[in-house]
Amino acid sequence: MSPPEAGPSTLGSGPDRAANLFAATDLTRRKLRAQRIAKYAFGAMAAAIVLPLLLILAYLLVRAWPMLSWGFITEVPANFMRGGGVWPALVGTLYLVTFSLLVAAPIGVLAGIYLNEFARDNWFTRAVNLAVINLAGVPSIVHALFGVGAFVIFAGLGKSILAASLTLAIMTLPVIIVSTKEALNAVPMAFRQACWNLGASRWQVIRTIVLPNSISGILTGLILQVSRAAGDTAPIMFTGVVFYMAVEPGTLLPYSPTDQCMALAYHLYTVTTQVQDAPEALPYATAVVLIGFVFVFNSAAIILRTRLRAKKKW
Amino acid sequence: MGRLAARLPLVGLLAAFGCGGGSSSGKPNAGKPAPRTVVRNTGSDTMVNLAQMWAEEYRRISPNASVEVSGGGSGVGIRDLAQGIVDIANASREITASEKAQALKNTGKTPQEWIVGYDAIAIYVHRDNPVQEITFEQLAGIFGKGGTIERWSQLGAAAEKDRIIRASRMNNSGTYVYFREHVLAKQDFKLGALGMSGSKEVVELVGHTPGAIGYSGMGYKTAAVKFVSVAAKAGAPAYAPTFENVRDKKYPLARSLNMYTLGEPQGETRKYLDWILSPAGQAVVRQAGYIPVAAGQGQ
Numbered sequence: 001m002s003p004p005e006a007g008p009s010t011l012g013s014g015p016d017r018a019a020n021l022f023a024a025t026d027l028t029r030r031k032l033r034a035q036r037i038a039k040y041a042f043g044a045m046a047a048a049i050v051l052p053l054l055l056i057l058a059y060l061l062v063r064a065w066p067m068l069s070w071g072f073i074t075e076v077p078a079n080f081m082r083g084g085g086v087w088p089a090l091v092g093t094l095y096l097v098t099f100s101l102l103v104a105a106p107i108g109v110l111a112g113i114y115l116n117e118f119a120r121d122n123w124f125t126r127a128v129n130l131a132v133i134n135l136a137g138v139p140s141i142v143h144a145l146f147g148v149g150a151f152v153i154f155a156g157l158g159k160s161i162l163a164a165s166l167t168l169a170i171m172t173l174p175v176i177i178v179s180t181k182e183a184l185n186a187v188p189m190a191f192r193q194a195c196w197n198l199g200a201s202r203w204q205v206i207r208t209i210v211l212p213n214s215i216s217g218i219l220t221g222l223i224l225q226v227s228r229a230a231g232d233t234a235p236i237m238f239t240g241v242v243f244y245m246a247v248e249p250g251t252l253l254p255y256s257p258t259d260q261c262m263a264l265a266y267h268l269y270t271v272t273t274q275v276q277d278a279p280e281a282l283p284y285a286t287a288v289v290l291i292g293f294v295f296v297f298n299s300a301a302i303i304l305r306t307r308l309r310a311k312k313k314w
Numbered sequence: 315m316g317r318l319a320a321r322l323p324l325v326g327l328l329a330a331f332g333c334g335g336g337s338s339s340g341k342p343n344a345g346k347p348a349p350r351t352v353v354r355n356t357g358s359d360t361m362v363n364l365a366q367m368w369a370e371e372y373r374r375i376s377p378n379a380s381v382e383v384s385g386g387g388s389g390v391g392i393r394d395l396a397q398g399i400v401d402i403a404n405a406s407r408e409i410t411a412s413e414k415a416q417a418l419k420n421t422g423k424t425p426q427e428w429i430v431g432y433d434a435i436a437i438y439v440h441r442d443n444p445v446q447e448i449t450f451e452q453l454a455g456i457f458g459k460g461g462t463i464e465r466w467s468q469l470g471a472a473a474e475k476d477r478i479i480r481a482s483r484m485n486n487s488g489t490y491v492y493f494r495e496h497v498l499a500k501q502d503f504k505l506g507a508l509g510m511s512g513s514k515e516v517v518e519l520v521g522h523t524p525g526a527i528g529y530s531g532m533g534y535k536t537a538a539v540k541f542v543s544v545a546a547k548a549g550a551p552a553y554a555p556t557f558e559n560v561r562d563k564k565y566p567l568a569r570s571l572n573m574y575t576l577g578e579p580q581g582e583t584r585k586y587l588d589w590i591l592s593p594a595g596q597a598v599v600r601q602a603g604y605i606p607v608a609a610g611q612g613q
Contacts, residue, residue: 080367080602158399159354242356242384244366246373259352260382273512274362274385276534 060291064284072285076249081275082282086289088247091254092161092261093293096236097229099165099257100172105222108173112180112218117206136174140234143171147239160258164240171235172225179224183217184210216305223301227294233265241266243274264290351582353381357391357404358488360433360513360531361571364602365404368590371598375589379582385512388488395574396420401583403574406433406488406531423577430590431571432605434555435489436532437542438481438520445471447543447552450497450566456480456527457493459502466525474524481516481528482507489513492569493529529567532560533603560605571604 024032061068075085111128119125147167157163187210195205211218241263247254255261268286271278355365362385369381391403396417409425417425437453439445445466455463456478466473482503483490494500510516516528521538532555535541543552546566559565579587589595596606 078370080363080370152399153397159394242382243362244369244381244383246369246380259380260354260384270385274359274514276363276514277536 057291060284060288064281064288067279067281067285068288073289074250076247077244081244081271082278085249086264086267086286087249088245088254089262089264089267089286090289090293091247091252092241092263093230093265093290095161095255095257095261096165096168096240096263097226097297099161100168100229101222101225103166104169104172104176104225107169108176108221108225109180109218111173112177113184113206113211115177116181116184117202117210132174132177135170136178138171140171140232143167144235144238146170147235152239158258159238159240159260161240161255161261162257164236164260167235167239168229168232171232172228175224175228176221179221180214180218183214183221186217187213212308216309219301219305219308223298226297226301230290230294230297231265233263233269236263237266237269243270264293351379353379353402353583353586354400355381355402355404356384356386356394356400358388358406358571359385359511360388360406360487360489360533361404363533364431364571364599364604367598367602368586368595371594372586372589375594376582376585379586381586387484387486388491389486392417392425392574395425395576398576401575401579402587405572405574406569407491408570408572409574417576421576425574425576426578428573428575428587428591429570429607430573431596431599431607432560432568433571434532434560434565434605435492435529435567435569436535436555437544437567438517438528438530438535438539439542440520440524440526441538441540442524443471443473443540445469445473445542447545449545449548449550449552451548453497453544454499454501457482457503457507458498459504461504477525479523479526480504480507481519481523481526482509483513483516483529484509484511489530492567496567497529531604535603557605568605 072085073090074087076087078084115125115128115132119128144167147163147170151157151163151166152159155163157166191209191213192205195209196202200208240260242260243262243266245255245260245262264286268283268290271286272283275282355369357365362383365381365383369383372379372381388403388405388407391400392405392409392413394400395403396413398421403425409427414425417423437448443466448469452463452469455461455468457480463469464478465476466478467476483493485491494503508519510519510528513530513534516530517534517536517539520526520528521536527542532541541554543554544566545552553559553565555565555567560568573587573590575583575587578584591607596608599606
C-alpha cells in the first residue's frame with residue numbers, strides 16, 4: 001500500500017519493521033509484475049518476427065525437397081520447362097543485380113555523401129530530399145512503365161539486360177541514398193568538429209574519418225538494394241526478361257548486355273502461372289534458389305561489414 | 315588505414331563481380347566462340363508454351379542460335395513487333411489494320427503472317443460438373459453483358475455448386491478478343507468475371523472451383539477439368555475440341571495460331587520459321603496439344 005516509512009501502525013513492532021525494510025511492498029511487486037509482463041509481451045513480438053521467416057524457409061525447403069540437387073542449379077530448363085534446372089535464370093538475376101549495382105551504388109553513395117556532408121539547407125537540397133523520398137514511394141510497376149518509356153524506347157536500348165538493370169537501378173537508388181545519409185548521420189558531429197578545428201578540409205574529414213566510420217551502414221543499404229533488385233518482378237518483366245531463352249548449361253557468360261535474359265523472380269512467376277503439368281516442387285525449388293542467392297550475397301556483405309565494424313572507434 | 319578501409323568494400327564487391335566474369339572467359343566454352351544469333355519471340359500467352367518448346371528443340375538443331383521467348387499476350391507481341399524490338403510476334407488472333415499501319419509507320423515494313431498451327435478455344439468446367447454440351451447462345455448468356463444465366467440450374471444441370479463462377483481473361487489476350495468476337499458477337503463481357511492473367515490460370519481456377527466455367531486454349535487441359543462440347547446454334551450438333559473435330563473444322567471455336575515478322579524474314583529468323591513449318595517443328599505443335607498446319611504432318 002504505502003512505503004515503509006509511512007507510519008508504524010501498518011508495520012507492527014520495531015524489530016519486525018527493521019527486518020522488512022527492504023522487503024518487497026505491494027507497490028514494488030506491482031511494478032515488477034508490470035515490467036515482467038512488458039518484457040514477455042514484447043519478447044513474444046520479437047519472436048513473432050523470426051517465426052514467419054523460419055516457417056517460410058522450412059515450408060519452402062520441405063516442398064522443394066524432391067527437386068533440389070546440384071543439377072537444379074547448373075542445368076537449363078528441360079522437358080519443356082517441367083524439369084531441368086534454373087541456370088539461365090540464376091545467371092540472369094546475377095547479371096541484373098550486378099549491372100544495377102554498378103550504376104546505382106556509385107550514384108547513390110556519392111549523392112548521399114553530398115546531401116549529408118556538403119549540402120546546405122536551401123531550396124535545392126530540400127527539393128532533392130523530397131525527390132528521394134517520393135522516388136522511394138513509387139510502386140515498382142510504375143518504375144517498370146518508366147523503364148519501358150525511357151530506356152527501352154526513348155534511349156533505344158530495346159528490351160535488354162541494360163534496360164532492365166537501369167530500371168532496377170532507378171528503383172533502388174532511394175534505398176541507397178537514404179541508408180547512406182543515415183549511416184553518415186550516425187557519425188558523431190564532434191568527430192568532424194575536432195578535425196575541422198585541426199585545420200582539416202571537409203573532404204579530408206569525409207575521406208579519413210566519416211566514411212571509414214559509416215561504411216558498415218552504407219553497406220547495409222547496398223545489401224538491401226541487392227535483395228530488392230533480385231526479388232522484384234515488375235520492373236524487369238517489361239524491360240528485359242523473357243519466359244525462356246536457350247543457353248548452354250553451366251556457362252557463366254551466356255548473355256550479352258543487349259540480350260534479354262531469364263530471371264529467377266520472373267521464372268518463379270511463369271512456372272507457377274504458365275507452365276503446364278509443372279511438378280509441384282518446381283516453383284518451390286526455384287524460390288529456394290532465389291532466397292539462397294540473396295542469402296549468399298547478403299552474407300558476403302555481412303562478413304565484410306562486421307570486419308569493418310570491428311575497427312569502429314566508438 | 316582509414317583511407318584504405320573506406321575503399322575496401324566497393325573494391326571488394328567490384329572485384330567479386332570482376333572475378334566472376336573474368337574467370338569464365340577462360341572456361342573451355344571459350345574454345346568455340348562462334349557468333350551467336352538471337353531470335354526474339356514475344357506474344358500470345360496461349361502460344362508461349364508452344365514457343366518455348368520450339369525454342370528448346372531448336373537449340374539442338376542450331377546450337378549457335380538462341381531463341382528468346384516471352385509472353386504477355388498477343389497484343390503485347392504485335393505492339394513490340396510494331397516498335398521493331400522483336401523479330402517474331404506470336405498472336406492467337408489476326409493482326410488488325412491499325413496495328414499493321416502502326417508497324418508500317420514505325421519501321422517501314424509490313425508485318426507478314428505465318429500460320430504455324432491451329433488451336434481450339436475449349437470451354438472448361440470442373441471435372442464433377444454434369445454439363446456436357448453448351449451452345450453459343452448459352453455462353454453469351456453466361457459471359458455476355460445483359461446475359462441472364464447465373465446458375466447451372468438454368469442450363470438444366472444439377473451441379474454441386476449452383477452459382478456460376480466465370481473465369482475470363484484480360485483484354486490484352488488474343489483468346490479474350492476471339493471469344494468476344496465469336497461468341498459474344500462483339501458485345502461486352504458481363505461484369506464480375508474473374509480476369510485471369512494467363513491461359514493456365516483459367517484452367518487451374520476452374521479445376522479448383524466446382525461451380526466455375528472458363529475458356530482457354532485446348533492445350534491446357536488437366537485432369538481436374540473437362541471439356542464441354544460446343545454447338546454454334548441451339549439444335550445444331552455439339553462437338554468436343556478434339557484433334558479431328560478441329561482439323562475437320564467441325565468444332566466452332568477453332569482459330570489459327572499466327573507468327574508475324576516484319577516483311578520478309580532474313581537469316582536465322584527465316585531458318586527458324588522454316589524449321590517450325592517443317593515436319594519436325596510441326597511435331598512439336600502436336601506434342602503441345604495443338605493442331606499442326608497440314609493434316610497428317612507431325613504425327
